[in-house]
Amino acid sequence: MPTSRPVLLVEDDAAIATVIIAALEDEGFTIVHCTGIAARDRQLDQRRFGVMLTDVILEDGDGLASLAAVRERAPDMPVIVLSAQNTLDTAVRASESDAFEYFPKPFDLDELVQAVRQAAGSRAPAGEEAGAAIPGEGERMPLVGRSPAMQGVYRMITRVLRNDLTVLITGESGTGKELVAEAIHELGNRRTGPFVAVNTAAIPADLVESELFGHEKGAFTGAIAQAIGKFEQANGGTLFLDEIGDMPAEAQTRLLRALQSGRIRRVGGRQEIAVNVRIIAATHRDLTPMIAAGTFREDLFYRLNVVPIVLPPLRERREDIAALAQHFLVQAAEDGLPRRVLSAEALERLEQRTWRGNVRELRNVVHRLALMAREERIDAESVGDIIGPEITPASVPGEGGQGGFGAALAGWLTAESPPPGSLYHRALAAFEKPLIEYALGRTGGNQLRAAQLLGINRNTLRKRIGELGLEPERFSPS
Numbered sequence: 195m196p197t198s199r200p201v202l203l204v205e206d207d208a209a210i211a212t213v214i215i216a217a218l219e220d221e222g223f224t225i226v227h228c229t230g231i232a233a234r235d236r237q238l239d240q241r242r243f244g245v246m247l248t249d250v251i252l253e254d255g256d257g258l259a260s261l262a263a264v265r266e267r268a269p270d271m272p273v274i275v276l277s278a279q280n281t282l283d284t285a286v287r288a289s290e291s292d293a294f295e296y297f298p299k300p301f302d303l304d305e306l307v308q309a310v311r312q313a314a315g316s317r318a319p320a321g322e323e324a325g326a327a328i329p330g331e332g333e334r335m336p337l338v339g340r341s342p343a344m345q346g347v348y349r350m351i352t353r354v355l356r357n358d359l360t361v362l363i364t365g366e367s368g369t370g371k372e373l374v375a376e377a378i379h380e381l382g383n384r385r386t387g388p389f390v391a392v393n394t395a396a397i398p399a400d401l402v403e404s405e406l407f408g409h410e411k412g413a414f415t416g417a418i419a420q421a422i423g424k425f426e427q428a429n430g431g432t433l434f435l436d437e438i439g440d441m442p443a444e445a446q447t448r449l450l451r452a453l454q455s456g457r458i459r460r461v462g463g464r465q466e467i468a469v470n471v472r473i474i475a476a477t478h479r480d481l482t483p484m485i486a487a488g489t490f491r492e493d494l495f496y497r498l499n500v501v502p503i504v505l506p507p508l509r510e511r512r513e514d515i516a517a518l519a520q521h522f523l524v525q526a527a528e529d530g531l532p533r534r535v536l537s538a539e540a541l542e543r544l545e546q547r548t549w550r551g552n553v554r555e556l557r558n559v560v561h562r563l564a565l566m567a568r569e570e571r572i573d574a575e576s577v578g579d580i581i582g583p584e585i586t587p588a589s590v591p592g593e594g595g596q597g598g599f600g601a602a603l604a605g606w607l608t609a610e611s612p613p614p615g616s617l618y619h620r621a622l623a624a625f626e627k628p629l630i631e632y633a634l635g636r637t638g639g640n641q642l643r644a645a646q647l648l649g650i651n652r653n654t655l656r657k658r659i660g661e662l663g664l665e666p667e668r669f670s671p672s
Contacts, residue, residue, distance in 0.1 A: 199242055199243050199244035199245075200223070200224040200225065200226050200241075200243055200244065201218060201223050201224065201225050201226070201243060201244060201245045201246070201247065201310060201314075202226050202228070202234070202237055202238070202243040202245070202246040202247070203215065203218075203225055203226070203227045203228075203246075203247045203248075204228055204229070204230070204231075204233075204234045204246065204247065204248040204249060204252065204257055205227070205229065205247070205248070205249045205276065206229040206230065206249065206252050206253045207249070210249075210276075210299070211227055211229075213303065214247065214303075214306070215227060217303050217306070217307050218307060218310060221307055221310075221311065223310065223314075226241075226243070229252065229253055230252050230253045230254040230255070231252055231254050231255045231257065231260050231263075232254055234246075234248070234257075234264070235263060235264075235267070238264065238267040238268055239267065242268065242271075243268065243271055244271070244272075244313075244314050245271065245272050245273075245274065245294075245310055245313045245314050246264065246268075246271055246272070246273050246274070247273075247274045247276060247306075247310070248261075248273060248274070248275060248276065249276050249277065249278075250275065250276070250277040250278075250279055250284060251277075251278070251279065257275075258275060258277075258284070258287050258288060258291060259287075261273060261291045261292075261293075265292075272294035272313035272314075273291075273292070273293050273294055274293065274294050274295045274296075274297065274306070274309055274310065274313060275288040275291075275293045275295070275296045275297070276297050276299060276301065277296070277297075277298055277299060278298075278299040281340060281348075282337050282348045282351065282377065284296075284298075285298070285345075285348040285349060285351065285352045286348075286351075286352055286355070286381050288352065289352035289353075289355055289356070290355075294309070294312075294313045295309040295313070296349065296352065297309070298340075298342075298345045298348075298349075337370065337373055337374065337377060338514065338517055338518050338521045339511055339513075339514030339517060339518065340513075340514065340517070341506075341511040341512075341513045341514045343506040343510050343511040344506070344511060344514065347374065347503060347504075347505060347506075350501065350503045351374065351377055351378055351381070351503070353501070354378055354382070354501050355378065355381050355382040355383070356382070356383060357383075358383070358384070358472045359500045359501050360453070360472070360473045360474070360475070360497065360498055360499075360500040360501065361375075361378060361473075361474045361475070361500070361501045361502075361503060362438075362474075362475050362476070362477075362498045362499045362500075362501070362502050362503070363375060363474065363475070363476040363477075363502075363503045363504075363505060364476070364477055364478070364502065364503070364504050364505070365476075365478065365504060365505030365506070365507070366478055366505075366507045366552055367478045367551070367552065367554070368508075368551045368552035368553055368554030368555055369505040369506070369507060369508070369552045369553060370505060370552075370553050370554075371436065371476040371478075371505060372391060372434065372436060372476065374476075374503060374505065375389075375391070375432070375434040375474040375476065376389060376434075378432070378474060379431065379432040379434075379472075379474075382432075382472075384430070384431050384432055384472055387428075387429075387430035387431025387432065388427060388428055388429075388430065388431035388432075389428075389431055389432050389434065390424050390427045390428035390431065390432070390433050390434065391434040391436060392405060392406070392424045392433070392434070392435060392436065393436045393437055394435055394436065394437050394438060394440055394441045394445075395436075395437035395440035396437075397663075398662075398663025399442045399445075399663040399664060399665045400663060400665075401663070402441060402442055402445040403444070403445050403448055403461055404417075404421065404423065404461045405423060405424060406423050406424050406425055406445065406448075406449065406458075407423040407425055407448065407452070407458045407459065407460055407461060408420070408421050408422045408423030408425075408426060408458075408460040408461070408463075409421050409423075409460050409461035409462050409463070410460050410461070410462040410463045411462075414461070414462065417461075417462065420460075421460075423458070423460065425452065425458045425469045425471055426458070426467065426469060428469075428471045429469050429470055429471060430470055430471075431471070431472070432471070432472045432473075432474060433471045433472070433473055433474070434474045434475075434476070435449075435473065435474070435475040435476070436475075436476050436477075437476070437477055437478070437479075438475040438476065438477045438498065439477040439478075439479035439481055439484060439490060440477075440479075442665055442668060443489070443491070443665075443668055446490065446491045446494050447491070449494065450491060450493060450494045450497060452469070453473060453494075453497050453498075454497070456468060456469060456470070457469065473498070475498045481495055489668070507549075507552055508549040508552045508553055508555075508556065509548055509549055512545050515541070515544055515545045515549075515556065516536075516541045516544075516545065518553060518556055518557075519536055519541060519544055519556065519560050520536070522556065522557045522560035522561065523535070523536065523560055523564060525557075525561075526560065526561045526564035526565075527564070529561075531561065531564040531565055532564060532565070532567075532570070533564075533570065534563065534564045534567055534570055534571070534572050535570065535571050535572065536563075536571075536572050537571055537572065537573045537574065539573060539574035540572050540573055540574045540576070540577045542574070543574045543577045543578065544556070544559075544577065559581050562580060562581065563576070563577065563580055563581070566580050567580065626658070626662070627662050627664070629648070630644070630648070630655070630658060630659065630662065630664060631664065631669075633645075633647045633648050634664070634666055634668075634669040635669050637669075638669060639666040639667055639668070639669035640666075641655055641656060641659070641666055644666075
């Protein structure tokens, strides 16, 4: 039911104010409307309100930065923030200022009405002070973009800053999953602790447990001294487990045990060690079919997927490409490359590309443009000359745009942009491991049959399995 106290709306856009007032009055709320900070404070001095809705940029100042004055006058009044400044910085500032909810413009009116209804039935603890906004973060935020697709990401980030819930970040390669993890750490409660990142796909399978949990001297051949694992290194902070979908089955079991108990045991050790670590995991894989196939533990998935954050591919947020390109040009100059500017036509040409490698590919392309462009102002022709036509499945012989190996190869080439002279060996290294894994999967881990399927000698296959750190027993039917 609507609160008996009126709702204070602080909004200097007459059209938006009219729509909000009409929607809330239809729900039975009484609305008091003002357009600035001074008028807001006068209203708060004269009467009590059940909820306040405020824009950020007002006619006489920053409605978010001035919330301390609101808290002094009405410490128990929920505040809902509205903003056209749709950046991660604004979302974080709203969260840090104890806002009940944050809505980037344009917002869903039904969601706003529901939030007002919920706020009207709640009260913040009396006397609770607003958290201090993080100074100077606007230009240093790790994530760039104001598209609607990114607004959901920002709102999810702000929801996990004041708790230690486990987060699972999913998205295609190159979308910025580690940047999200770093943002959660740097802006959250554990910012003073360490941030430790480990790519589980880059560690040989037989060393994953040692890397995560550490080992005692003599635990295995080559363990000449005690080693502290990533869990202990991240104690008091955040452990980021990238490419969690590539973790071997045995390591998955030990990870699940560590998450459940909050304790780890070094390889070869007898003593359990308590650790205080927030876990953020990420993967570009779809874990659902892996769970069905038995290659990823279902109980571990549920333990990790407490708060899911899905990062959109760049092709679904094309309106962010110009801002990202400008951001990367600044980064390139800071890295010592020549200062450049992109013409409107050049930006339009960048926006037309598919960006199969997502933000990582865009960053590589912009740095290449900064290095190789002859003029300070980069035009559309320079973009075409320097980065060339886009590699697509249709441009790979024999593929005809129908996907398959050529599509995968095209995606890898686009995302990684290997330097000249390394293309052949880099491509072989990237595709050999998943090719052997595919063969082992098709043959249930039978190395003889896998070698026959691949058309190579069994001894050669056995050697490569060892060098790549693969475990054929993972593919054996249970």
